[in-house]
Every structure is written in C-alpha cells, then in structure tokens.
Amino acid sequence: MSKPTYYITTPIYYSSGKLHIGHCYTTVICDAIARFKRMDGYDVFYLTGTDEHGQKVQQKAEAAGVTPKQFVDNLHEQIVKLWKVLNISYDKFIRTTDDYHEKAVQKIYEKLLASGDIYKSTYEGWYCTPCESFWTESQLVESKCPDCGREVRLQKEESYFFKLSKYSDRLIEFYKENPDFISPKSRMNEMINNFIKPGLKDLCISRTTFDWGVKLPFDPKHVAYVWVDALANYITALGYLQNDHSLYDKFWPADLHMVGKEIVRFHTIIWPALLMALGLPLPKKVYGHGWVLFGNDKMSKSKGNVVDPIVLADRYGADVVRYYLLREIPFGSDGSYTNEALLVRTNADLVNDLGNLVSRTTAMITQYFGGEIPAPDAYTELDKELVALCEGALDKVRADMDALSAPDALADIFKIIQRANKYIDETMPWTLNKNGDKARLGTVMYVLAECIRFSATLLSPFVPHTAERIFDKLGLDKPNDFSGLARFGGIGKGVTVHKGDNLFNRIDVDKELKELDKLAEQTNVEETEPQTPQISIEDFAKVKLVTAKVLSCEKVAKSDKLLVFKLQVGDEVRQVVSGIAQYYAPEYMVGKTVVLVANLKPAKIRGVESNGMILCAADGKKVVFVTPEAEIDSGKEVR
Numbered sequence: 001m002s003k004p005t006y007y008i009t010t011p012i013y014y015s016s017g018k019l020h021i022g023h024c025y026t027t028v029i030c031d032a033i034a035r036f037k038r039m040d041g042y043d044v045f046y047l048t049g050t051d052e053h054g055q056k057v058q059q060k061a062e063a064a065g066v067t068p069k070q071f072v073d074n075l076h077e078q079i080v081k082l083w084k085v086l087n088i089s090y091d092k093f094i095r096t097t098d099d100y101h102e103k104a105v106q107k108i109y110e111k112l113l114a115s116g117d118i119y120k121s122t123y124e125g126w127y128c129t130p131c132e133s134f135w136t137e138s139q140l141v142e143s144k145c146p147d148c149g150r151e152v153r154l155q156k157e158e159s160y161f162f163k164l165s166k167y168s169d170r171l172i173e174f175y176k177e178n179p180d181f182i183s184p185k186s187r188m189n190e191m192i193n194n195f196i197k198p199g200l201k202d203l204c205i206s207r208t209t210f211d212w213g214v215k216l217p218f219d220p221k222h223v224a225y226v227w228v229d230a231l232a233n234y235i236t237a238l239g240y241l242q243n244d245h246s247l248y249d250k251f252w253p254a255d256l257h258m259v260g261k262e263i264v265r266f267h268t269i270i271w272p273a274l275l276m277a278l279g280l281p282l283p284k285k286v287y288g289h290g291w292v293l294f295g296n297d298k299m300s301k302s303k304g305n306v307v308d309p310i311v312l313a314d315r316y317g318a319d320v321v322r323y324y325l326l327r328e329i330p331f332g333s334d335g336s337y338t339n340e341a342l343l344v345r346t347n348a349d350l351v352n353d354l355g356n357l358v359s360r361t362t363a364m365i366t367q368y369f370g371g372e373i374p375a376p377d378a379y380t381e382l383d384k385e386l387v388a389l390c391e392g393a394l395d396k397v398r399a400d401m402d403a404l405s406a407p408d409a410l411a412d413i414f415k416i417i418q419r420a421n422k423y424i425d426e427t428m429p430w431t432l433n434k435n436g437d438k439a440r441l442g443t444v445m446y447v448l449a450e451c452i453r454f455s456a457t458l459l460s461p462f463v464p465h466t467a468e469r470i471f472d473k474l475g476l477d478k479p480n481d482f483s484g485l486a487r488f489g490g491i492g493k494g495v496t497v498h499k500g501d502n503l504f505n506r507i508d509v510d511k512e513l514k515e516l517d518k519l520a521e522q523t524n525v526e527e528t529e530p531q532t533p534q535i536s537i538e539d540f541a542k543v544k545l546v547t548a549k550v551l552s553c554e555k556v557a558k559s560d561k562l563l564v565f566k567l568q569v570g571d572e573v574r575q576v577v578s579g580i581a582q583y584y585a586p587e588y589m590v591g592k593t594v595v596l597v598a599n600l601k602p603a604k605i606r607g608v609e610s611n612g613m614i615l616c617a618a619d620g621k622k623v624v625f626v627t628p629e630a631e632i633d634s635g636k637e638v639r
C-alpha cells in the first residue's frame, strides 16, 4: 500500500538580507514536523526557498552596486548554508528566479487574464516597500505601514488588477466549511473582521516603476506583483503548468503552509482567491505562528537587534539552537528570545537531563558489564511504570505534533528522560553492584538503555544530530521510523555501548553571556540596514541651495545624457551641466525655476565647465527636476 502524503511548506525567504534566528523559527518547526511525519510513515514533501524579485531587492542591489541577480545569488548561497548548518531536511529549494518558476508564473497570469479575473487600470495608494504591500489610507497606522511601522510611499502607476473583491463571499464560506483552515483560530477572526468584512478591494498585481520581476507575457512593461509571484511557488515547485507535473498531482493541495503571523493575510485571503480563480484545490491548513521577540520588539535587522543563528550554532551546535526554538517559544504566540534563556535551557534539559542520563547509563554499563547491554530479568512494578511511560509516549507525542505543538511534544519526551534519571536514584545501581546483585543490576541497566532508545527515537525529528550520536553511543543503528517503539524490549543481545564524549558540555552562563553580547555588537553593526548617515544642522548649513531661472538650455555635443544650462541666480549668471537630457527636451526647460546646489566645487564635464548642480528626484526609471511650488525670484535661499 502506498504511504499517505504530506506536503509542508515554509514561506520563501526574502533575499534582501541575512537571516536571523527569528527566520529560523519557521524553518526549524517545519523541519521537525517534516521529519516526524516521515518517521511516522508519511511520504513527505518539504518545500522551502527564496523570494528573489521585487522593488526591495532591486533597491538593495542598487545600493550595493551590484545587479539584482548578483545580489540574490549571494544571499541564496548564505541561506542554503544556514539551512545546512541547521540540518534542514527540505526536499526542494525553489528560487523565484528559477526559469521554470518564472515561466509558470507567466502562464498563471495568462490563465487569470483568460478567465476574466484580471483587468488593467491605475493604482493609486500607499506602498510599503520592505513588506511589498499595498495599503489604503485608512489601513495606515499613524501614516505608517500597519505591519512593520515603516514609512510608506504614495504610488500611482498603471497596473493590472486581480478581482479579489469578487471572492469575499466564497472565502468566508470556505472558512466556515473548513474551520481548521486558519490556525490558531484567533487568526481566522482577525482575517474576517479586519480584512474581509470591511470589504476586499481588487488587488494590484503588476508594477511598472521597476523591472526586477517576472514580465507579464501580454504586457512586458509590467512585472508580476512580488506576492503573486511568491505565493505561486507552492505550486510551481511541484510542476504546475509544466511538462512534468507528477509532484503536483501527488502532493497538491498542501497539508500545511507554515507562516509567520504577519503574512497570514496573504496566505488566507489572496492565495486562496488566486487558487479559486485558477480552479485549483485550496491548501488544507495555514498556520500563523508568533514572532520571536527581542525584548518587546520583533527581531529584525532594521531594529538592529538580530541574533545570528550561525554564531549560536558554531558555539553550541545546531541542535542547541533547534531545541531552544522548538521548546521555549510557545507555539502560536510570540516568545522572547534571550541569550540567557537559551543557555539556561540548554544546561537544564540537554546537559543535565539528557546528557547525564546517557553518560551515566553508558558509563555504568561499561563499568559493570564491560560495555555490553545485559539482558533483563523479571520487571518489578517500578520497571513496569517506565515500560508503560515509554510505550505510551508515541501516541502522546503524535497528538502533540498533530496539534503542531513542538514544545508539548518535547515536554512529553523529556518526561521519559526525567523519569529515567529519577529511576537511577531510586534503584541505586552502585549499591546493587556492591551487593553483587547482578541480575537486578542487569535489569536496571536494560530498562535505562531502553528508555534512552525510546527517547532518542522520539527526539530524532527535533535534534537529529544528537539522536544520531545517542544511537552511536548505544551501539544501535538510528531508526528511520517509529516501528521500534511499539514494544519495550527492542534491544537484542550483544549490543555494546560506547561512552565517548559528552553529548553537551555545561555552559558557563555568565561568561557566555558576556561573549554573546560582544559578538552581537559586531553582528548588529554589520547587519543593520544601510541607512543614510545623519548629519547635524551645521553640516546641512554648509550646502548652499538657491532658486535659479533657466535662461537657456542646450544639448552637450556628442552626449545623449547631458544638457548645459545658463541659469540666472540673483544678479549672477551661472553655467551648469546636468545629466537629464533623456528626460527633458532643452526647450522645455527654458523659463523654468530649478533648485541649484550653488557652492559645489566647479567641475569640467565632457570638457564643459559646470558651476553647481540642479536638484532632481529619481526612482530608478525616471528623473524629475525639483521646482518651487509657487513663483519666486531667482537667487533665493532654499532651506
């Protein structure tokens, strides 16, 4: 019989900056779920990737002086490296710049056009470039982006629109029929009350003011809106609208889209509506997890409070990072990250509970039985308590994972570990040894080894490398599934343990906290978003800005870009060269009032003397000169 399938996705990560530990949260949770499901008998497809188009990427690439492709290639490489360090077992990594994806997105737009779901109009409204989101005036909070609190820009451009408004009723109906579609439940109410009930507006799904995106096949001066491009990854990665769509046939609809809470609305409103328009089945569940906070703030580069997961994984091992994220952040809600909590949790659970159990048990088996795990004698009532705990664990952990609660799953697994540690104190093997009670001592050792085998098997999805090391110490092969958990007593004859190194070394919390603070200072200096340096009012006063009237304007010989101006500046006439020939005809400029940087050092441009600079605004596609709002004489100061 073929296995049941399970398709799980992370969001695709923006390739606009290095990832911090908050980003790792989504991927690590999905990895634990994917690994658990694989071991639990599912045919799993785990997808992750990078979101590489859009205005934000284009702007950052320009700021870095590289092409957008070079920019995203570099970040893609870093992200893949990070997932490798954290042992992320994805089945596919999609990049939205992958050729197959771009072609499939074009086909999706063609389909939407053919079905009458998109039309051309003009978009006028607010745009948050960091979030790549459109907002109406009333949605803004204190004139800022309601999601990230950053500046928004007024945008007006010709765009294609998706008839999102048409899908309001169908969406609400779908939510009602599928009450588990949006989880946790509170997020469903948020979607209905904050977004659908106030009325869904048609969605602008193409942009023309920059070009780093998928070109629309029927109107190539438009590029696909980055969110439509990005959401489509969940089906293009499976071969949708491609020759080989066997993965799509096998895995779609997704069982779980795991996303951070701020992007739930894209996944539960826009994405289902797009799928409805395409006539495709809808995903089974979108889970909006909370944020990893730093203090009270969402961890983010622009706030300069990022914790670098590579630094943590290098110092303590990937499993320490994985364990902390899975165990400590309450699932579904926000949780604060602190270095102290990470270190204290590691010492308590991984060093004390798990590490000690494994090292004590392997040391005793080595000391008392020359390393070979002894066969058990008859079980006492006490032993039977541990047998029952182990045999009941998989059902409990499975129920926790069905509820997507890794913290509960880990707490249940650690019940075995903690119980086994207590069992050592209760049975006092050293006394049994002293008294020569080999039969009882053997049974105690066997029970302990079995408890470790059960725990390590169940821990495999969460801390895979540690589980592997434990099996190595036990002298057993790491299992690929949970079949060995059906029955206590799976360890056969002739198995030899190897104590080896400690699983985890105790961390000196005070010392490490200081080290981590030092490292964070370095990381956050490097990683803050490029910002324009602040200047004092005295610095600004050094720049002399004045109004100037254009007396004449001509093209500079043999140049497509340059215009030479004669400007009236009070009583003076100035010659200034400006690179705006592609945007303005010389005759248009005559008589206009411009703003001049008047105290710029003179320069020769293409052999023509230039005494100042005309102020212009640019957006990457066009350049416009700056002019006073009302008539004013030339030579007047601009402040």
Ligand code: ME8
Pocket (backbone or CB within 6 Å): 010, 011, 012, 013, 014, 021, 022, 023, 024, 025, 026, 051, 230, 231, 232, 258, 259, 260, 261, 262, 263, 290, 291, 292, 293, 298, 299, 300
């Ligand atoms: O949103 N705590 O990408 P992204 C918890 N490209 N999770 C966090 C977090 C934090 N401090 N910071 C980020 C995008 N995340 C889009 C997705 S999908 C079609 C397109 C999570 O790189 C965030 O919530 O900004 C999201 O789930 C993931 O990291 C990627 O965020």
